[in-house]
Amino acid sequence: MLARLLGRYLRPHWPLLVAVGIFQLAQSLASLYLPSLNADIIDQGVAKGDIDYIFSTGAMMLGVTLIQVVCAISAVYFGARSAMLLGRDLRGAVFGKVSEFSEREVSKFGAPSLITRSTNDVQQVQMVVLMMCTLFVSAPILAVGGVIMALREDPGLSWLMGVSIPILLVGLGLIIVRMMPLFQSMQKRIDNVNRVLREQLTGIRVVRAFVREDVETKRFADANAELTDVALKVGKLFALMFPMVMLVLNVSSVAVIWFGGLRVDSGEIEVGTLMAFLQYLMQILMAVMMATFMAVMLPRAAVSADRIGEVLETESSVVPPSNPVTELHESGTVELLDTSFAYPGAEESVLHNISFRVQPGTTTAIIGSTGSGKTTLVNMLPRLFDATGGSVLVDGVDVRELDPDLLWSRIGIVPQKPYLFSGTVASNLRYGRPEATDEELWEALEVAQAAGFVRRMEDGLESSIAQGGTNVSGGQRQRLAIARALVKRPEIYVFDDSFSALDSATDARLRAALTSERADATRIIVAQRVSSIIDADQIIVLEHGRIVGMGTHDELLETSETYAEIVSSQLTAEEAA
Known part of the structure; x- marks a missing residue:
């Protein structure tokens, strides 16, 4: 998956990658040339x-070093730019x-995991x-070029490379296998820490209301400790890696000086040649170490790429029509024909053979006990879910055949849990x-019975709203969410238990204003309160x-025992009549 992601999202930035390759090649060749010049000076x-x-050779070394520095800076610049652009695109x-997922896919992954995948996982790939x-471009050039240049200087010491390089590779390989x-x-x-933290921040009022701060603190501490334990194990392996690399490097240096000194003493090689060979061996071992360090990064990036790919390859259960x-030629008609819905893997459907029709300009209410499927039913209208059986029609057309933008423009939905975004009213x-x-905003606020408290706010319409609307009360948040739907002026309004946070008087005024001001619109109300x-x-x-x-209310009192029970539990006989 990592290779596929890189191939797909780096392809548009190939000129930057070509520049990286050119500058890394020039830098590596300059690095390989310097020991040879140093040997000549000696x-x-x-x-x-x-x-x-x-002086002349030293000046040449300074020139080559300058070229090396410029190429190294340029390579890092273009490499960083490529990585950042990849991260942006991912x-x-x-x-x-x-954003294309239905609620089914979002629930499958979970919000904390999706946040981690779009932040931490992308960062690992980046x-x-x-x-x-x-590193990876220059490492093979330095390794191969270093071997060639070292053999060119003195083939007699080449056996030291044959010993030190395999030892370094085996040692680092054993560490990497344990890291994966x-x-x-x-x-x-990390997903788990994000999940616990998100739950605690979202439900902070509940936590405080039930005095569960200690419990939640321990819960977070446990999740944090689990992550810390794994991170420490990885850190210990990293800590073991560098001493081992330095041990091999230092032992190899001592061996080169020891055996090379014997060859210098016997007149087989010059001192400069010995120094050049030592530098080339260090370059080779450092190149191997860089390549190995890359190999350490790859497993984590591969895991992250798999998680990102899992999201990108998941198809939404709500598929746009081909x-x-x-x-649409009608305006505001809603009809369900023998509609059923079941969650994936569920033993039983949530909805069974639902059929009814809603005419424009009328109010249809849906009532029932908790868990009866009311919210699921209205969520099928804007295609938050797709029916698993039967059809849902809007203006005579199955919602699965409608252009999504056209469908959403026809429906204004106020969800059961209203959400406001950070910004202003x-x-x-x-x-x-x-x-x-x-003027249209104030008109919607008047209908939603929210104009009064908005006028009392310091900046009126420009008053700030915190994320989630946490700086206004539940009833105010509910009324602002209703006003937001009214501003849209759709043909169909869906109120999913949207009046529950309002007192009876405000509820009555809002419904009266809604019927008066939006008389031509279709209104579907999910409610728990009979009034x-x-x-x-x-x-x-x-x-x-x-x-x-x-x-109607009167008809159901006569024909539906379930409705009569709901009414009798909430209203007196006089109120019900």
Whole structure:
């Protein structure tokens, strides 16, 4: 998967990679040339006392060094740019894919895991690309070139390379093999830390209300300790790696000087040749170490790439139509025909053979006990889920055949848990229709019974809203979410238990204003409170995912035992009548 990701997302940046290759090649050749010049200075200049030769060759070494530095800086610059662009493209691809997911896929991965995959996992792949551009390109050139140049200087000491290089490779290989499973475990434990932290931040009020700070602190400490344990094991292996590399390097240096000194003493080689051979051996071993360090990075990057690829290769269960319908001739009609829905792997369907029709300009209410399938039913209208049986029609066309943008423009949904984005009151209200004027915003706020408290805010429409709307009360958040849907002015409004946080008086005023100001729109209301739906044109009673009653309030009191029980549990006989 890592190779496929790199091939796909680095291909557009190939000019940068070519530049990296050219500069790394030039830098490596300069590095290989310097020991040879150093040997010449010692053998031809120092040994013979030729000052002119020392200065001329030294100047040449300075020039080569300057070229090496410039090429190294350029290679790192272009390599870093390639890696950052790859990270940008990968994050964009993951975000784009996740935004296409239905609630089914989001639930499958979980929000904390998706966050980790688009941040930490992308960072691991990004880092390995940076290391490849800065180390992996030059390592083989230095290793192969170093062997050639070392043999050119003195073949008699070549056996030292044949001993030291395999020892270094075997030692580092054993460490890498132990690191690979630890990297896999580390990414999962990062997911777990993110999950626990996200739960605690989101549910901080619940934590404090139940005085569970100590329990949650211990929960986070346990998740944190698990991640720390794995990180320490990886750190210990890293700590073992560098002393081992330095041991091999130093022992090899001593061996070269020892055996090379014997050859210098016997007159077989010059001192400069010995120094050059030593430098080439160090370059070879450092190249092997760099390549091995890359090999250490690759397993973790491969794990991260697999996790990213899993997201990118997951197809949404809500698939856009190949030939979408882009025009509708009706306005606001909703119909379900023998519709069923079951979650993947579930033993039983959530909804069974649901059929009803909603006419434009009418109010249809859906009521039932907790878990009866009310929210699942309305979530099929904007295709947050797709029906697993039967059809859901909007304006006479199956929603699976409609252009998604056209479908979403027709429906304004206020979810069961309203969510506001960080920004201002105005930016939240304009979320569905950016071109809405201030007058239209105030009109929607009036209908939603939210104009009063917005006027009392210090900056009115420009008052700040915290992420999630945590700086306003639950009822205010609910009314702002309703106003946001009203600003959009769709043909179909879906209120998923959206009046539950409102008192009865505000609820009644809001419904009256909604019926008056949006008389031509279709209104679908999911409710727990009978008083919120008593005047609906049509009430659908759900129980265990099946329709057990349908009609007006008065009709259902006569024909539906389930509805009559719900009414009697909430209203007196006089109120019900």
